[in-house]
Amino acid sequence: MTTTERAARTAQADALCQQAYGDNAGLTQGATLVAVGGYGRGELAPFSDLDVVLVHEEGVELGELPTKLWYPIWDSGAKLDHSVRSLPEMLEAAGADVRVALGLLDVRHLAGDASLSLRLRSEVLAHWRRQARERLPELRQLVEQRHAMIGELAHVSVPDLKEAAGGLRDATILKAIVATWLVDVPHTDLEPRRQDLLDIRDHVHDLAGRATDRITPELWAPLAERLGLPDERAAQRHIRQVGRRIRHLSNLTWRRVDAVLSRPRAAAPRRPELTPLGTGVAMSAGEVVLAKGADPRRDPLLFLRAAALAAENDVILAPPTVARLSAQTPPPTGVWSQEARQLLVRLLAAGRGLLPVWETLDETGALMRILPEWEAIRLLPHASVIHRFTVDRHVIETCVEASSLIRHVARPDVLMVAALLHDIGKGGLVEHSVAGAPIARDVAIRWGFDDEAVDLIETLVRWHLLLSTTATTRDPDDPATVAAITAHVTNAEALALLTALTEADARATSTKAWSSWRASLILDLSRRARAALAGGASLPAVLSDDVEIPRSVKKGGTSFEVLRHPDGERVTVIGADRVGLLADTAATFAFQRLKVRAARAWAQPPYAVSVWDLAEEGVDAAVLRSGFEAISEGRVDAAARLRPTGPDPLAPSVVVRPEASTQSTVIEVRTADRPGIVYLVCHALAALGMTVRSAHVDTLGPQAVDVFYVQEAHAGALGDQRAAEAAHAVRAALSGDST
Known part of the structure; x- marks a missing residue:
C-alpha cells in the first residue's frame, strides 16, 4: 500500500463523482461539488467513505440535481457521506463548529463551478486565520x-x-x-x-x-x-x-x-527575549535554549542542566538546542561528578514536567548519551494488559509518581533512580527484576553514587515486586509473611524506599494496580515489617571538631576562610556564639546565590564554627564577610528578601525526632531545594530564642534534607510544648506564612 495506490483510489472516486455530476446536468456556474476531509486530502483507504458536499450560491435553484446526483455513486458500491449547502451556510457551519472548519480546510474541487470552490476554500482559510x-x-x-x-x-x-x-x-x-x-x-x-x-x-x-x-x-x-x-x-x-x-x-x-x-496581539519583538534560568541556560518564547556565550564544549554539564531546568519549569526543551548539545558536549567518561548526579536527580524528580523533556531527549537520540541501557526497553510492550503504557513510558510515569513521595524517604535520589531503573531488565528471557538488578548496579556506579546508595538501588530493583506480591498472596498474620520481607529488606531506610517505589510503580501502572484494597494490604505489610525491623534511618552524628580560633574572632570579629574543595569551595565561618549567628551566615550565602551542598555547625564555647561546602568556585571571602556584616548589623532585611515567593508543590515536612538525642531536640526538615532554606529555619528558631547547636544540611536531588540539633539558649533540649512551637514556626517559615 503506497501513496501511488491512494492516489489511484482518489482518482477513481473523482471520476465517479464527476461523471455523476455531468450525467445529471450539474450546473457549471453557481454550484460546485467538493470533496472534504480525508477525501479532500486525497487519502482514501480501501474502505473509506467519500465525503462530498454540493455547494451552491445563495438563491441558485438546483432542481432535481441533489436527488439524482447521489444514486450513481451509491450504485457503484461506494460508501457516501453527502450534504447540500449554500455558500453562506457552509461558512456559518465552519464558524459554529471547529470540527467542520477542520474538514473544510481540506476542501477540493471535483465538478461544477471551480471559481465557487476557490471562493469557498479562500474564505474558509481566511476566516480560520482571522479567528485562530x-x-x-x-x-x-x-x-x-x-x-x-x-x-x-x-x-x-x-x-x-x-x-x-x-x-x-x-x-x-x-x-x-x-x-x-x-x-x-x-x-x-x-x-x-x-x-x-x-x-x-x-x-x-x-x-x-x-x-x-x-x-x-x-x-x-x-x-x-x-x-x-x-x-x-x-x-x-x-x-x-x-x-x-x-x-x-x-x-x-x-x-x-x-x-x-x-502574548498580546501586538507584534512580537524581532529578537526574542532571553530570560536567564541557570548557568548557560535561558528561556526564550516558552522554550529552554542556550544562553548567549554558552559553550557545551567547555561546560559538559550544560546538557543535564538544560534538561533539568526545562523539566522543573515544565517548558519545552528546544529540539535544536538538544541537537547542538548532543553534537558539541563531550561524551561522559568515567564516574560522574556530584553535580552531574544532582542534575540528573533534579530532572527525574521534576514531576509532570519530566515527561515532555524526556521524550525530547529520546526522540532526538540524546538520551543514549546518559543511559544507553534505555534502548532495551524503548517502546517495549508490556506482557500484562493491566499496564496503560509501554515499558519505557511506564518507568517515566513511575518517576512522576515517585516525585510526589520524596518527602517520605531519607534518600530521594535513590528513590528516583530506582524508579527509572526498576524495569530496566525487561525484554529478555530472565525474570526482569533478576536481570535488572545488576544493570541498575552498574548504572548507579557509573553515575557516581556512593556504595550504600548503589546497594540500595540494586536491592530496590531486585525486590521492587516483593511488597505487592507478598501483600496480595500471603496471610498478613503469619509471621512468615513479614519474614519474607525482612529477609531481603534489612533496614527501615530500605523498607521506606521500597514502600514508596511500590506505590509509585502501581500508580503508574493503572488505577486497578493501586486500588484502596491493594494499597491497604501493601501499606499494612510495610508497617508490620517496619515494626519487625524495630529501627529507623539513622540521623547524622553531632559533629564537634575543635578548631583554632583566629585572633580576629577573639577580638570580636567573624572569620571567613575559603579553601578549594573537590567540585567547589569549602568555607569555614567562625564567630562569637549567639542566637541567630547561623541564620545570618546562611543568609550571606543565599544572597550571593551560592549553592550549599552540605554544611556542618557546632559550638566551641564561647565561639561557634560552621563549615559549608559550596558548588561554586571562585568564592571571595572578603565579599562574604562584607555581606555578613550588612546582615548582622541590620542594614539588610534578610527575612523580607528570602521569604518564599511561591508555593512549594509539596508541603514541607518538619518532624521532631525525640529519640535521636538526649542533649538536644532534633528537628528534621524536608522541603524543595531553593536558596535561603537554612536561613529560614535558623531565623525562625532564633526568633523563639532557640540555638542551633548542630546542623546537618544535605541536598538530595530537588529536595533539601536538613537536620537541626536545637537547644534553649541556656538550658539544653526543648520541652514538648517548645518543640511543637519550633516545628510550627519552621513549617510556617518554609511555607511563607510567617511574618
Whole structure:
C-alpha cells in the first residue's frame, strides 16, 4: 500500500463523482461539488467513505440535481457521506463548529463551478486565520478530551490509528495549526510519519476486510509480514514509534501555541527575549535554549542542566538546542561528578514536567548519551494488559509518581533512580527484576553514587515486586509473611524506599494496580515489617571538631576562610556564639546565590564554627564577610528578601525526632531545594530564642534534607510544648506564612 495506490483510489472516486455530476446536468456556474476531509486530502483507504458536499450560491435553484446526483455513486458500491449547502451556510457551519472548519480546510474541487470552490476554500482559510486565537483553545479542549478517552497510539493495547493521541487525527490538526500562520511544525518530521500511518491504515483495512482504524491483536503478525518486519514485536515497535513521534510533535506544537496565545496581539519583538534560568541556560518564547556565550564544549554539564531546568519549569526543551548539545558536549567518561548526579536527580524528580523533556531527549537520540541501557526497553510492550503504557513510558510515569513521595524517604535520589531503573531488565528471557538488578548496579556506579546508595538501588530493583506480591498472596498474620520481607529488606531506610517505589510503580501502572484494597494490604505489610525491623534511618552524628580560633574572632570579629574543595569551595565561618549567628551566615550565602551542598555547625564555647561546602568556585571571602556584616548589623532585611515567593508543590515536612538525642531536640526538615532554606529555619528558631547547636544540611536531588540539633539558649533540649512551637514556626517559615 503506497501513496501511488491512494492516489489511484482518489482518482477513481473523482471520476465517479464527476461523471455523476455531468450525467445529471450539474450546473457549471453557481454550484460546485467538493470533496472534504480525508477525501479532500486525497487519502482514501480501501474502505473509506467519500465525503462530498454540493455547494451552491445563495438563491441558485438546483432542481432535481441533489436527488439524482447521489444514486450513481451509491450504485457503484461506494460508501457516501453527502450534504447540500449554500455558500453562506457552509461558512456559518465552519464558524459554529471547529470540527467542520477542520474538514473544510481540506476542501477540493471535483465538478461544477471551480471559481465557487476557490471562493469557498479562500474564505474558509481566511476566516480560520482571522479567528485562530479564538478557535485554537476550543480545538485544544477537543483534542485533550479525545486523548483522555482513546489513549496514546504508542501505548494502548489496541491502538486506534486515527483517533488515538499521535494518530492521523492529530497529524491533520497539526497541518491545520500550521495554516493559522501562528506557529510552524517540522514538516520534514511530520509528513513522512503521517504517510507511514496512512500506509499502515491501508494494510489494516485490507487485512480486516472492512473500514477500521484499530489494530486488534490478531493483526500484528500479518502486519509485520506486510511491513517487512521480522515479528509482531518489531511491528508494534515500528507503529508505536511513528505514533509517539507524531504525539511528540503535537505536544511541542501545542506548547508553542500556548506561548503565542499568551502574548498580546501586538507584534512580537524581532529578537526574542532571553530570560536567564541557570548557568548557560535561558528561556526564550516558552522554550529552554542556550544562553548567549554558552559553550557545551567547555561546560559538559550544560546538557543535564538544560534538561533539568526545562523539566522543573515544565517548558519545552528546544529540539535544536538538544541537537547542538548532543553534537558539541563531550561524551561522559568515567564516574560522574556530584553535580552531574544532582542534575540528573533534579530532572527525574521534576514531576509532570519530566515527561515532555524526556521524550525530547529520546526522540532526538540524546538520551543514549546518559543511559544507553534505555534502548532495551524503548517502546517495549508490556506482557500484562493491566499496564496503560509501554515499558519505557511506564518507568517515566513511575518517576512522576515517585516525585510526589520524596518527602517520605531519607534518600530521594535513590528513590528516583530506582524508579527509572526498576524495569530496566525487561525484554529478555530472565525474570526482569533478576536481570535488572545488576544493570541498575552498574548504572548507579557509573553515575557516581556512593556504595550504600548503589546497594540500595540494586536491592530496590531486585525486590521492587516483593511488597505487592507478598501483600496480595500471603496471610498478613503469619509471621512468615513479614519474614519474607525482612529477609531481603534489612533496614527501615530500605523498607521506606521500597514502600514508596511500590506505590509509585502501581500508580503508574493503572488505577486497578493501586486500588484502596491493594494499597491497604501493601501499606499494612510495610508497617508490620517496619515494626519487625524495630529501627529507623539513622540521623547524622553531632559533629564537634575543635578548631583554632583566629585572633580576629577573639577580638570580636567573624572569620571567613575559603579553601578549594573537590567540585567547589569549602568555607569555614567562625564567630562569637549567639542566637541567630547561623541564620545570618546562611543568609550571606543565599544572597550571593551560592549553592550549599552540605554544611556542618557546632559550638566551641564561647565561639561557634560552621563549615559549608559550596558548588561554586571562585568564592571571595572578603565579599562574604562584607555581606555578613550588612546582615548582622541590620542594614539588610534578610527575612523580607528570602521569604518564599511561591508555593512549594509539596508541603514541607518538619518532624521532631525525640529519640535521636538526649542533649538536644532534633528537628528534621524536608522541603524543595531553593536558596535561603537554612536561613529560614535558623531565623525562625532564633526568633523563639532557640540555638542551633548542630546542623546537618544535605541536598538530595530537588529536595533539601536538613537536620537541626536545637537547644534553649541556656538550658539544653526543648520541652514538648517548645518543640511543637519550633516545628510550627519552621513549617510556617518554609511555607511563607510567617511574618
